Amino acid sequence: xxxxxxxxxxxxxSEGALVLLxxxxxxxxxxxxxxxxxxxxxxxxxxxKYTSAATLVKGINGFEAExxxxxxxxxxxKPSAHMSDAAEYFCAVSDYQASNTGKLIFGxxxxxxxxx
Amino acid sequence: EAGVTQFPSHSVIEKGQxxxxxxxxxxxxxxxxxxxxxxxxxxxxxLHFVKESKQDExxxxxxxxxxxxxxxxxxxxxxxxxxxxxxxxxxxxSSIGWGRPGGGDNEQFFGPGTRLTVL
Numbered sequence: 001x002x003x004x005x006x007x008x009x010x011x012x013x014s015e016g017a018l019v020l021l022x023x024x025x026x027x028x029x030x031x032x033x034x035x036x037x038x039x040x041x042x043x044x045x046x047x048x049k050y051t052s053a054a055t056l057v058k059g060i061n062g063f064e065a066e067x068x069x070x071x072x073x074x075x076x077x078k079p080s081a082h083m084s085d086a087a088e089y090f091c092a093v094s095d096y097q098a099s100n101t102g103k104l105i106f107g108x109x110x111x112x113x114x115x116x
Numbered sequence: 117e118a119g120v121t122q123f124p125s126h127s128v129i130e131k132g133q134x135x136x137x138x139x140x141x142x143x144x145x146x147x148x149x150x151x152x153x154x155x156x157x158x159x160x161x162x163l164h165f166v167k168e169s170k171q172d173e174x175x176x177x178x179x180x181x182x183x184x185x186x187x188x189x190x191x192x193x194x195x196x197x198x199x200x201x202x203x204x205x206x207x208x209x210s211s212i213g214w215g216r217p218g219g220g221d222n223e224q225f226f227g228p229g230t231r232l233t234v235l
Contacts, residue, residue, distance in 0.1 A: 032222070034223075036226070041228075042228060043119075043120070043207065043226045043227050043228035044209075044226035046223060046225075051221040090159065092159075094221075096221075096222055100171065100172075101164045101171055101172040102147065102164070102211070102222040102224075103161040103172065103175075104151075104159075104161065104209075104224060105161070106158045106160070108157070108158045109158065109159075
């Protein structure tokens with residue numbers, strides 16, 4: 001069965017500092033991996049996705065993530081945090097190859113706080 | 117292009133009452149998903165439609181939950197009777213569908229969610 005673990009339910013960084021949100025996955029088949037962000041009172045917005053092409057994936061708002069098969073990781077990074085990055089971030093794996101559903105399996109979510 | 121919409125945005129009901137949540141997917145999207153997030157827990161899959169057919173309802177908690185997708189367009193999720201543990205945020209998502217241009221990775225587009233509170 002596929003699963004996702006996000007290390008750290010809350011991460012706090014100073015404005016301008018590096019953002020690192022950790023995600024590890026478990027999958028018996030090559031995974032499709034996604035990072036979503038939820039701003040207050042909004043729905044989930046796709047930040048970036050890995051679908052077996054380039055292992056370093058660039059997304060919106062300056063975020064990027066690197067797929068590391070040997071470490072079963074897909075950590076999200078941003079070189080310099082902005083106040084507007086404060087939100088909850090979700091890592092998810094799709095079971096598209098394990099079934100014909102393509103449902104997403106989510107991690108627990110990480111709330112990012114950005115301090116001035 | 118309009119995104120996924122959900123109605124209502126909030127619902128507060130008494131235990132034992134019935135509530136119906138509605139989701140309008142992006143026009144032309146064959147796949148429609150329902151997910152739920154109970155407070156403090158991860159977002160969990162409930163069920164998946166392909167057009168009007170239920171493809172996978174393995175995540176539905178019990179038979180108090182009934183989902184429909186009329187004519188392959190909008191979908192409703194009815195909870196009857198509601199229990200306290202049904203409180204949470206219900207998300208709907210849609211995707212184009214495999215085999216169609218742009219549908220290869222099944223990117224899902226999410227609605228804003230419906231926050232359900234059962235008292």
